[in-house]
Amino acid sequence: xxxxxxxxxxxxxxxxxxxxxxxxxxxxxxxxxxxxxxxxxxxxxxxxxxxxxxxxxxxxxxxxxxxxxxxxxxxxxxxxxxxxxxxxxxxxxxxxxxxxxxxxxxxxxxxxxxxxxxxxxxxxxxxxxxxxxxxxxxxxxxxxxxxxxxxxxxxxxxxxxxxxxxxxxxxxxxxxxxxxxxxxxxxxxxxxxxxxxxxxxxxxxxxxxxxxxxxxxxxxxxxxxxxxxxxxxxxxxxxxxxxxxxxxxxxxxxxxxxxxxxxxxxxxxxxxxxxxxxxxxxxxxxxxxxxxxxxxxxxxxxxxxxxxxxxxxxxxxxxxxxxxxxxxxxxxxxxxxxxxxxxxxxxxxxxxxxxxxxxxxxxxxxxxxxxxxxxxxxxxxxxxxxxxxxxxxxxxxxxxxxxxxxxxxxxxxxxxxxxxxxxxxxxxxxxxxxxx
Numbered sequence: 001x002x003x004x005x006x007x008x009x010x011x012x013x014x015x016x017x018x019x020x021x022x023x024x025x026x027x028x029x030x031x032x033x034x035x036x037x038x039x040x041x042x043x044x045x046x047x048x049x050x051x052x053x054x055x056x057x058x059x060x061x062x063x064x065x066x067x068x069x070x071x072x073x074x075x076x077x078x079x080x081x082x083x084x085x086x087x088x089x090x091x092x093x094x095x096x097x098x099x100x101x102x103x104x105x106x107x108x109x110x111x112x113x114x115x116x117x118x119x120x121x122x123x124x125x126x127x128x129x130x131x132x133x134x135x136x137x138x139x140x141x142x143x144x145x146x147x148x149x150x151x152x153x154x155x156x157x158x159x160x161x162x163x164x165x166x167x168x169x170x171x172x173x174x175x176x177x178x179x180x181x182x183x184x185x186x187x188x189x190x191x192x193x194x195x196x197x198x199x200x201x202x203x204x205x206x207x208x209x210x211x212x213x214x215x216x217x218x219x220x221x222x223x224x225x226x227x228x229x230x231x232x233x234x235x236x237x238x239x240x241x242x243x244x245x246x247x248x249x250x251x252x253x254x255x256x257x258x259x260x261x262x263x264x265x266x267x268x269x270x271x272x273x274x275x276x277x278x279x280x281x282x283x284x285x286x287x288x289x290x291x292x293x294x295x296x297x298x299x300x301x302x303x304x305x306x307x308x309x310x311x312x313x314x315x316x317x318x319x320x321x322x323x324x325x326x327x328x329x330x331x332x333x334x335x336x337x338x339x340x341x342x343x344x345x346x347x348x349x350x351x352x353x354x355x356x357x358x359x360x361x362x363x364x365x366x367x368x369x370x371x372x373x374x375x376x377x378x379x380x381x382x383x384x385x386x387x388x389x390x391x392x393x394x395x396x397x398x399x400x401x402x403x404x405x406x407x408x409x410x411x412x413x414x415x416x417x418x419x420x421x422x423x424x425x426x427x428x429x430x431x432x433x434x435x436x
Contacts, residue, residue, distance in 0.1 A: 001035045001036075003035060003036030003037060003038045004038070004318045005041075005072055005073055005074050005075075006022070006038065006073070006074070006075045006077055006314060007042070007043070007067040007070060007073040007098075008039050008041070008067075008079065009042070009068075009077060009078045009079060009080050010043070010044060010078070010080045011044035011047035011055075011060070013306075014079045014103055014130070014303060014306045015042070015044070015079040016052050016303065017302075017306065018077065018079065018307040018310045018311060019039050019052055019053065019054065019055065019058070020053045020304075021310075021311045022037060022038070023053040025311075026038075029311065033318040033319060034318070035318065037314060037318055040059065040072065041058065041059045041061065041073060042058050042059070042060045042067065043061050043064035043066070043067045044062070045062050047060070065089065065092060068089055068098065074098070074099065074321065075099045075101060075317055075318070076089075076090075077100075077310060078100060078107075079102070079104075079310070080104075081104055081106070082106065083106060083107060083110060083111070087115075090107065090115055091114075091118055094115070094124055098124065099124045099126075100115075100119070100124070100125070100126045101126075101127045101128070101130075101314055101317060102126065102131065104128075104131060105128075105131040105201070106204050107131075108131050108204075108208055109203070109204040110204075110218075112211075112332075113218050117336075120336055123325040124325075125317050125320060125325075125328060125331075126331060127314075127316060127317055130306050130309035131204075132158065132208050133205065133282045133300045134282060134298070134299050134302065134309065135298050135299050135302075135305030135306060135309050136282060136283075136284065136296045136297070136298040136300065136309075137296070137309065137312065138209070138284045138286075138296050139208075140312075141286070141296060142209065142212040142213055142286070143212060143329055143333040146286065146291060146294070148291075149288030149289055150288065150289040151286060152253070152254065153253035153286075154206075154209050154213055154250075154252050154253075154286050154287070155250070155285045155435055156205070156209065156282070156284035156285065157248065157277050157281075157282055157283050157284075158206065158209075158282055158284065159199075159201050159282075159300070160188065160279075160281065161183055161188045161197065161280070162202070162227075163247065163279065163280060163281065164179070164183055164280045165179045165180060166228060166231070166248060167278040167279050169231065169233055170245065173233050173236075174233065175232075176228065176230075180197065188280055197227050197229050198225065198226075198229065199225040199227045199228075199250075199263040200225060202248065203225045204220060206252055206263055207219065207223055207261065209250070209284070210252040210259060211332045211333075213252065213254075214252075214259055215332070215338060216340055216342050217341075218332075219261070222261060223261045223263065224263070224264070224346075224350075225262075225263045225264075230428075231246060231430075234357075235428060235430065238357065239267050242267075242355075242383060243270055244267040244269055244270060244355075244432070245267070245270050246266070246268075246430065247266055247268055247274070248263070248266070249263070249264065249266035250262075251264075251266070254342070257343075257349065258342055259342050259344050261344050261345075262347060262350065264431055266430065267355050267433070268432075269435075272435055273285075281297065281298065281299065282298065282300030282301075283296065283297040293435075347407050348406070348408035348411065349406060349407070349408065351404050351405060351407070352404060352431040352433060353382070353401065353402055353403055353431070353432035354401070354402045354410055354430070355401055355428075355432055356401075356402065356414075356427055357397060357398070357399045357427065358370070358397075358398050358417065358418075358423055358425075359424050360395065360396060360398045360420075360423050361394060361395055361423075362389050362393075362394055362396045363422065365422075366398070366420075366423075367386060367398065370398065371384075373413055373417050373420075374402065377410075377412060377413040377416075378409060379403070379409065379413055380402060380403040381400055381401070381403075382401040382402060383401045384398070384399070384400040384401075385398075385399045386398050386399075401432065410429070414427050
C-alpha cells in the first residue's frame with residue numbers, strides 16, 4: 001500500500017519535532033497506522049537542517065499555499081500558529097479535499113465553527129489534539145473515552161507559563177515581575193507574555209474543552225478571562241495559611257441556567273492532586289456523572305510532547321482515510337446537528353466561594369462593619385484573619401474566605417466595603433473552587 005503523504009506547514013519547534021518523530025518512529029507508526037506515513041513536502045522560510053531528521057527527503061518550499069494545493073498531499077499539518085494565514089491555509093486545504101491536522105488552539109477557538117462546517121461539507125477530517133495541553137490526550141479522552149458520560153465540569157491548569165510563575169511565587173516568595181522575567185529568559189514566556197499571563201491562551205483551550213464536553217458551538221468571545229499579573233506574594237502566603245494553593249485555572253461547568261466558561265486565578269485546597277501540579281506542567285480534571293473525577297497530567301508544550309499529539313492525530317486520520325465520513329468521530333464529539341444552543345453565563349451569574357484581602361484601619365469595629373456588609377448581602381464568612389500591623393503602621397491586612405455566593409452579590413458587597421472610611425485601596429478578590 002502506498003504511504004500516506006503529509007504536507008507540513010512550519011518547521012519550527014513543533015514542526016521540527018513532528019518530522020523527527022515521524023522519521024525516528026516510522027516503523028512503529030506504520031505498524032499502528034496500517035501503512036507508512038512520510039512527510040513529502042514542507043513549507044518554511046527559515047529552518048535548521050541539522051536539527052531535522054530526514055529533511056533531505058522532503059521537498060521544502062517557502063510557499064505554504066503551494067504545499068496545500070499539491071495534489072499528491074493526503075494530509076496537511078498546520079503548525080504555523082496564529083489566526084492568519086493559518087485560517088486561509090486550512091480552508092484552502094479543505095477546499096482541495098485534504099485532511100487537516102493542527103496544533104493551533106487560537107485558530108480552532110475563533111474559527112473552528114467555520115472550519116468544521118467546511119470540513120463536514122467536503123467529507124474531510126480536521127484533527128486538533130495538540131491544540132490543548134500539548135502531549136496530554138485530553139481531546140481524545142473527551143470525544144471517545146468519556147463518551148458515555150454527562151460531563152459535569154472541567155477544571156484545568158492549561159498554560160505552563162502561568163503555572164511556572166505561580167509555582168516560583170509559592171516556593172520562593174518571589175514577585176510576579178521577577179519570575180516573569182526569568183520565564184522569558186528560559187523561553188517559557190514570549191517577549192510579549194500577554195496571551196500567557198492574562199489568560200488568553202488558556203481561554204482558547206478552555207473554549208475547545210467546553211464545546212467537547214457539553215456539545216455547544218465554540219464561543220471564545222464569551223469566555224471570562226482574568227490574568228495573574230496582580231497576584232502578590234502575600235496572597236500566595238495567606239492562601240497557604242488557609243490550606244490552599246493559587247492556580248491559574250480554566251473552569252467550565254454545566255448548570256441548570258447555562259454553561260460557565262471562565263479563566264482566572266483560583267484558590268484550590270492543597271490536598272487536591274491538581275493543586276500540586278507545579279512548574280510548566282499541565283493538568284486537566286474532568287468530572288463525569290458515571291466515571292467521577294479523572295485527572296490528565298503531562299507536558300503541555302515543547303517540541304516532542306506536542307509532536308506526540310500531532311503524530312497521533314496523523315495516525316488517526318490515516319486509519320480513517322477509507323472510512324465513510326458519516327462514521328468518523330465528530331469534530332466536537334457530538335454529531336453536528338446535535339450541537340445545543342446553551343447560553344454561556346456572564347460572570348455575574350456564576351457562583352463561587354471567595355478569598356478577600358483588604359487593608360483596614362487597626363481600630364475597634366472595623367471587622368464588625370465588614371462582616372455586617374457581607375451579612376446584609378447574604379454572604380457567609382468561612383474564616384477570617386486580622387494580621388499584625390507593621391511597626392509604626394495604623395493599617396492592617398484583613399484576610400477572609402467566604403462561602404459560595406453569586407458574583408453579582410459579591411460585587412455589590414465589595415463596592416460597599418471599599419466605600420468605608422476605615423478601608424483603603426481596592427479589595428483583592430480571588431475565587432475559590434473546592435473541586436469536590
